[in-house]
Amino acid sequence: MKVLYSISITCVIILGVIACTDKHEANYNIPKVEPGLYTIELGLNTKTEANTRGFDEGGFDGVYENNIIYIHSVDADRQGEHISVQIPIIKDVENKGFIKYQIQINEDNSYTIIPYKDNESLISDSKTYFEAGTKVYFASSNKTIWEINKADHLGSNVDSNIFKQEITDTDQIKEIEKELYRSMSNYTVEDLINLNGSLKVTRLCGLFDAFSFVTDMATELDPEESDNFRELTSEKFKEIMGDEYKNWYMKIYLGPCFTEKYNIETGTDITGKYAFFVTNAGKYIPFSRYRDGEVQAPYQGYGGGNDYLHPLIAPFDTRSTNNPNNITGYNRNRLSLYIYIKHWEGEGQPEQDWYTSDTGAKYYRYTKSYNESTLEYNVRSKIGVVMDVYDLAEVFQVGVHAPKNAVKKSFLRNVSSNTEPQEINLKNAIVICK
Numbered sequence: 001m002k003v004l005y006s007i008s009i010t011c012v013i014i015l016g017v018i019a020c021t022d023k024h025e026a027n028y029n030i031p032k033v034e035p036g037l038y039t040i041e042l043g044l045n046t047k048t049e050a051n052t053r054g055f056d057e058g059g060f061d062g063v064y065e066n067n068i069i070y071i072h073s074v075d076a077d078r079q080g081e082h083i084s085v086q087i088p089i090i091k092d093v094e095n096k097g098f099i100k101y102q103i104q105i106n107e108d109n110s111y112t113i114i115p116y117k118d119n120e121s122l123i124s125d126s127k128t129y130f131e132a133g134t135k136v137y138f139a140s141s142n143k144t145i146w147e148i149n150k151a152d153h154l155g156s157n158v159d160s161n162i163f164k165q166e167i168t169d170t171d172q173i174k175e176i177e178k179e180l181y182r183s184m185s186n187y188t189v190e191d192l193i194n195l196n197g198s199l200k201v202t203r204l205c206g207l208f209d210a211f212s213f214v215t216d217m218a219t220e221l222d223p224e225e226s227d228n229f230r231e232l233t234s235e236k237f238k239e240i241m242g243d244e245y246k247n248w249y250m251k252i253y254l255g256p257c258f259t260e261k262y263n264i265e266t267g268t269d270i271t272g273k274y275a276f277f278v279t280n281a282g283k284y285i286p287f288s289r290y291r292d293g294e295v296q297a298p299y300q301g302y303g304g305g306n307d308y309l310h311p312l313i314a315p316f317d318t319r320s321t322n323n324p325n326n327i328t329g330y331n332r333n334r335l336s337l338y339i340y341i342k343h344w345e346g347e348g349q350p351e352q353d354w355y356t357s358d359t360g361a362k363y364y365r366y367t368k369s370y371n372e373s374t375l376e377y378n379v380r381s382k383i384g385v386v387m388d389v390y391d392l393a394e395v396f397q398v399g400v401h402a403p404k405n406a407v408k409k410s411f412l413r414n415v416s417s418n419t420e421p422q423e424i425n426l427k428n429a430i431v432i433c434k
Contacts, residue, residue, distance in 0.1 A: 033193045035105050040192065043098040064089075064201065065179055066140045069099060071113060071128075074135040074186045074265060075144070082144060085128040087115045103192060108132050111189045135188055138201060139264050140181035146262040146315055148275065161260060161275045162253065164282040180205045180315055182264055203378040204267055208312040210252045210279055211384035212339040212364075213290035213303025214392050216240075217428050232301040232389055240389050242399030243343065245302040249284035249355075252305060253277070253338035254312065254383075262315045269316075276338075277314065279306040283355045284342055299386050299430075311380065336367040337383055340421065343396060361421045362395060366431055381434070388428040395424040 066089070073083040089097040100116040109132040117123045130136070148163050184200040185191075215232045237245045255276030259269040287302040306312060340363045344350050366385050394401040 033105055033190050035107050038103045038105065038193055039100070040103060041098060041100045043096065064097065064140075064181065066181070068140075068142075069181075070139050070142050071136050072139055072144060072265065073130065074137060076265065078131070078134060080131075083128060083130060083134070084142060085113045085115060086126070086142065088117055088123075090116065090118055092119075103189065105189060106132075109189065130189070133188075135186045136192070137186050137265065138181075138183040140179065141264055144263065144265055145270065146180060146264055148260050161273065162255075162278055162282075163258075163260075163275050164278055179203055179313060180264065182267070204262075204264065205313050205315045206377055207380040208254060208277075208314075209306055209380070209382040209384075210254045210312075210337060211290070211303065211305025211382070212250065212252060212337075212387065213287075213299070213301040213384075214387045214389045215299045215301030216390075217388040217430075218390070234302075237302055237389065240393050240399050241396075242393070242402060243345070245287040247344045248287045248302070249342045249344065250287060250304045251282065251284050251340050252279045253336075253340070254279075255336060257316045257335050258314050259316055277312050279304075284340070284361075301386070301389070303387075305384065335383070336365060337385065339364045339366075339385055341392070341396075343398070358421045360419055362424045363421055364424050364426055364429065366429075368433065383433050384431070385426075386430045386432060387426050391426045391428055395426070 068089060069087050071085040071087060075082055085101075087099045087101055089099060091097055100119065102114045102116075102122065104112040104114070106112075110130060111132075112127050112129050114127050115123050180203060181201050182204050184202050187195075214237075216236060234245060241248070253276045256274040258275045258277060259271070260273050260275050261270040262268070263270050285304050288304060290301055290303045290305075340358055340361045342354075342361045344354070364385060364387070366383075368383070390400070393399045397403060
């Protein structure tokens with residue numbers, strides 16, 4: 001079995017820095033910044049050691065995607081209201097982004113930041129004052145707290161809340177699931193003037209794909225063929241399962257490592273409550289054709305998962321139990337995948353509430369334990385389960401595993417829809433993590 005997060009790739013966005021002052025200061029490594037007016041220009045030049053999209057296209061890359069970045073006050077070691085400055089991303093003639101702002105440093109070492117709206121013009125009515133000694137950090141959010149939209153709360157399961165991953169409104173997706181960036185350090189005003197050419201920014205989120213599908217594990221593979229798949233045709237599916245694949249439905253829960261309320265400044269969870277996300281806005285969707293190609297385990301079959309164009313993007317708590325103040329450590333020690341499957345046996349299409357209810361469903365659970373490794377930011381991770389079609393027919397007691405002499409009267413066809421979800425054991429399930 002392949003191990004989830006078998007690679008650890010950190011994407012670092014390098015922001016080149018140019019500093020100048022009306023005092024014509026040539027030495028940027030001075031131990032203390034003298035009072036005066038400094039102009040700072042940070043060019044957004046991306047650098048990445050490798051492709052952070054994992055094994056698939058459509059994931060993370062080395063690009064800072066937002067049109068704005070914010071400078072925030074570090075509040076952990078100060079009193080008073082939070083302070084932040086909105087800095088627009090400016091595009092040069094080659095369409096490369098950079099930011100530009102002025103810092104007015106006073107005699108008492110307090111300072112004021114004034115952003116530019118373009119390469120020539122200051123936003124004169126945007127002057128933000130910072131008391132002496134105030135440290136700052138850069139972030140993509142205008143808020144210090146990232147929080148799950150309460151409207152997406154679907155209920156609770158044991159000790160964890162469940163939130164839906166909305167996929168119907170593109171603009172809403174961009175708000176809810178926007179990539180979250182933060183500078184890797186906090187900065188004094190002296191640091192801001194003496195960055196020595198780079199400002200490191202990283203993501204405080206991961207990207208997740210969850211999927212599952214059924215295939216015929218008994219298919220013999222020809223070792224001489226390179227493009228060789230364990231395949232399940234629609235005709236074979238119907239023969240084994242006793243019904244067409246379009247009458248079988250699925251949704252997937254993933255968690256509970258996700259935080260509901262996240263402190264961007266400290267990179268930590270606030271509430272101590274952890275959450276699941278559910279695919280496709282919490283609705284069951286019909287099976288569709290699905291293929292996954294692994295070098296040693298190629299499969300084709302029928303199933304589903306999240307919309308590939310809209311994977312889950314969310315922060316999670318990664319503090320270390322050995323070093324709670326470290327931003328890159330601790331995890332919940334488990335990431336579980338709950339695959340819920342329902343069979344529609346009625347005439348026509350189900351009622352709307354059938355698509356969101358788990359009653360009558362059966363589910364398979366897979367849990368990945370992290371004893372030595374941790375969940376990682378900045379990586380697109382794909383986790384799923386391939387099921388054997390004969391195993392599924394057996395647990396649902398349909399098709400080739402239907403009880404002999406079973407009564408097929410219409411008034412008995414939906415008896416299973418009145419039952420609570422039942423956990424199932426699949427003897428030949430294969431987990432794919434990458």
